[in-house]
Amino acid sequence: PEGGLAELVVGEAEGRKVIFANEMDVDEEEDDFYFSDSSDKYHFREIFYVTINGERSGRVIKYNKKTKEVKVVMDNLLSNNGLALSKDGSFLITCESATGIVHRLWLKGPKAGTRDIFAKIPGHPDNIRRTPTGDFWLGLQCKNNLIGNLLVSKRWLGRLAEKTVNLKLLTALFNGFMPHGIVVKISG
Template sequence: MLNNRKVLMAVAVAVAAVVAVPYIIAPPTIKGSREVLHSAKVIPVPGDGPESLDMDPQGHGPYVGVADGRILKWQGESLGWTEFAVTSPNRENCSKHVPELEHICGRPLGLHFEKKSGDLYICDAYFGIMKVGPEGGLAEKVVDEAEGRKFTFTNHLDIDEEDDAIYFTDSSDTYQIRTVLQLFLSGEKTGRLIRYDKKTKEAKVLIDGLHFPNGVSLNKDGSFVIVCEPAALLVHRYWLKGPKAGTRDVFAKIPGYGDNIRRSPTGDYFWIALHSKACPFGRFALLHPWIGKFVINTFKLELMLYLFEGGLPHAAIVKLGENGDILEVLEDSKGRNMKFVSEALEKDGQLWIGSVFLPFVWVYDLN
């Protein structure tokens, strides 16, 4: 009789799990979102993970960084992609992406052209902030430490050309991009928002103690800078000018794990790519880091992604107003065409969209 009860209890638990799991890990439905990103045009990239994009001062491009350490330039349908720059001189074993060689080959993430000089500034995850001139070639180091702490995971940036300053994130003291999921689940809060003064060569930490800070953008008049903290589902604001200068507040709460931020051409709003929407399991696990550590030590990467991607990789991009209000959400909620998005750059009525994992960029017509 006792054995029968145990069997019935086990069956009941299994049935409950099967019924409950879809609801526990399912990504939320966002009221008013537009299911449109599945219609975007796909452009294959000869390299994995074009995580960030930018156009040069002449409007050509986009330029993207891929996981084997190269910066590529889009030359249009007839010419395709050409190599523009590299972040490491050590290219012998870097013809294809090998995660264990990233610290040798380089891994460019955030990209941003300085309009007045034509220089391309690069967040290389391993080497720090780098730059390369308008003709491309081998990038050179700009800065790789702040206040005595070396960068471990340089991520995204924006440039204030009036003040000659670069704002960027160093996402962790411990984890690097090849262990990014472990960083996300660990609860470690050693990430920083940093300001680098190009004139004095000084790097100053503006915000410390962040959990995996990511995308960065100045607002239109340079009075504040915003930064994503994906695991907290927050966008923080740090005031640079005015009566609140030197203080911070919450700029926005967003429905997923924010990656890179891009200011619109008019400067009146921002585009934030969400790696995925936040499911109930993910929200709960990120509030209790021991759960994340258990998942890291117990499950394979594919299952970890399944749990935190809502069971189905998908795409969502949020449009934020200058006051932090959510103005619009664009989605491919089933991942039919687009997933693992990392950045959305607006140009001439189109969104150019990158991915941290996949060998594609997408182009979505806003009009």
């Protein structure tokens, strides 16, 4: 509220630079900041290439404000976008925009440190917000379509398309030529 200069807090994690810090949530009790780094190769304007190349450098990073410790808590994610802690702080979720998979990382309890699939969404999620009741809203940039699915599932096709098709047309193909958005609510 008072303003001031921005300060770089985390520039790299476990030897890899943070290139595309994307989404963040805070566990205020523990002073832990969790944020997604969607790619350590591509920047924001190039994120679509992460999707079609199958480049799995996405990760979730934890920064503790008290100890200044930086730790990768989830990795090997394909274009992860969106991150939210559960209402009780026992887990966090993050979604892969390319695959529609919502991953859950358990932070507390007997499953702490393990991850599983929380949901599979019929589209390409872009952001997550927790509701006051503990459910989650996910915005989808588009629904699944045949061409988009082929570009994601066949890495060679995605790499070929990157070299031969301009980005605007490639994005239109991926989105099914129909700009639209969808909002999905999933139970927490």
